[in-house]
Amino acid sequence: MSIALRFLGGAREVGRSCIELELGESGRILLDSGINLGSGDRNPIEPFGKVDALLLTHAHLDHSGYxxxxxxxxxxxxxxxPPTRDLSELLLLDLLSLTPKEERTFTHEDVMYLRKKEKLVSYEIPFTLRNAEIIFFDAGHVLGSAMIYIKFNGKRILYTGDINLTNTRTVRGAQLDLPAVDYLIIESTYGGNSDVHPSRKKVERKFVMDIEKVIESGGKVLVPVFALGRAQEVLLTLIDHMDSGVLQKVPIFVDGMIKEVNKIYTIHWFWLRPELRNKIRALRKSPFDHPYVDEVRDRREIVDINEPYIVVTTSGMLQGGPVLDYLKYIGTDRRNLIYLTGYQVKGTLGRELLDGKRDITLPRTGETVHIEADVKFADFSAHADQVNLLRFISSIKDLKEIFLVHGEEEKMIDLEKKIDERGLTVYRPSLGELVRL
Ligand SMILES: [Zn+2]
Ligand SMILES: [Zn+2]
Structure with missing residues (x-):
């Protein structure tokens, strides 16, 4: 009985991750089911038959949105x-609220129905599904993120989802002591030759110093973040540097879904990195509770404040959310700073800003805004860079074939060459492509 892999999304693109696994006559399982957040088709291709189970690597909408x-x-x-269930429910309900009624393809009840169908798993505990052995391993990307190992009929597959090998403030880097694998499906977001992440320490230092400079001269700082993962990293960085006296104590206003995600991070403390876990247990409070961190109740009051402050808000790629309101005020003053903190997908407003465009059109309202504030980028990435992707590949025993997914094509080509030089067989499957193992 052979296995057929079909790449229903995330093939030569970042977004709508979805892989179909046909296990001979035993059944059909899906690995992730995400949507596209930038330009291009929103949904993955429909599965080729009845799906018996959906396995989610993590809650980001490019993996769970469909x-x-x-x-x-x-x-x-x-x-x-468990954290992925709570986080994806939150993200899905937010997605629903941001989607105009006529464009909605699911309802509030559909999201609640996921609760009825949920099967919670743990890292490293094997279980059987349609005659396949399945194990989730820690991917080190965000709270609850996993790689998925599937063994069926003697063939072993590992799908990485999104992985990060280095420790961050909230989670430990991905597990490397994995079982031997024949086929590896690996993300390649930062697989390009120029993709080298500086150490997190360096990134944090520059981020804090740049912000300090702007505050010192009376300016304000707008930090657009992804609500899940990046927001928590940024907040803990700011809090820690204020506590140690490196960064001036000014108000940090938190707006958007971040507050809810912070709660889930605190509730699911068990899955955080041990250092943060122990801190939460010892202090018996959320690590995001801090005298200088304030939740925004009325946005108009904030924009009227004449003193320096920092706003940490969604969305990270500026394609919607409260950040657009702040952009109109903070973005139009040359004393201020906009600090982008994450990957900016092609076709998003964040990408346009990063590429140097300053006359921008706000999504939905169509308003045009001229950006006068300085725009910077901090590489708080939660993805492995090229060196680390190669390090991860080298750590896997018995590897026969590698499939690259979740990456822009130019970056995949770079990574493909590097893997090829090591004498391993590597493919860049195209959308809808079928591969028999
Ligand atoms: Zn992700
Ligand atoms: Zn992703």
């Missing part, structure tokens, strides 16, 4: 780590 539609139409169970 799960309500899949679970509803196939009435299948949904497997993930």
């Amino acid at each position: 799960s309500p539609e899949i679970v509803k139409s196939h009435d299948c169970p949904l497997f993930s780590l």
Whole structure:
């Protein structure tokens, strides 16, 4: 009985990650079911038959955004780590609220139905599904993120989802003591030759120093972040540097879904890196509770403040959310600073700013804004860079073939060459491509 892999999304693109695994006659499982957040088709290709189970690596919408539609139409169970369930529910409800009524493809009830179909799993605990052995391993990307190992009929597959090998403030780097694998499906977001992440320490230092300079001269700082993962890293960085006296104590206003995600990070403390876990247990409070951190209740009051402050808000790529309101005020004053902190997908406003465009059109309202504030980028990445992707590949025993997913094509080509030089077989599957193992 052979295995057929179909790449339903995330093939030569970042977004709508979705891989179909046909296990001979035993059944069909999906690995992730995400949507596209930038330009291009929103949804993955529909599966080629009845789906028996959906397995989620983590809660980011490019991996989970299409799960309500899949679970509803196939009435299948949904497997993930406990934090992923809570986080993806939050992100899906937020997505729903931001989608105009006529464009919605799922309902509030569909999101609630996921709860009924959920099967919670843990790292490193094997279970059997449709005659396959499945194990989730820690991917080190965000809270609850996992790589998925599948063994069926003697063939072993590992799908990385999004991975990060280095420790961050909230989670430990990905596990490297993995079982031997024949086929590896690996993300390649930062697989390009020029993709070298500086150490987190360096990134944090520059980030804090740049902000300090702007505050010193009376300016304000706008930090657009992804609500899940990046927001928590940025907040803990700011809090820590204020506590140690490196950064001046000014108000940090938190707006958007970040507050809710912070709560889930605190509730699910068990899955955080041990240092943070122990701190939460010892202090018996959220690590995001701090005298200088304030939740925004009325946005108009904030923009009227004449003193320096920092706003940490969504969305990270500026394609919607409260950040657009702040952009109109903070972005139009040359004393201020906009600090982008994450990957900016092609076709998003964040990418335009990063590429130097200053006359921008706000999504939805169509308003035009001229950006006078300085724009900087901090590489707080939660993805492995090229060196680390290669290090991860080298750590895997018995590897026969590698499939690159979740990357822009130029970056994949760079990574493909590097893997090829090491004498390993590597492919860049195209959208909808079928591969028999
Ligand atoms: Zn992710
Ligand atoms: Zn992703």
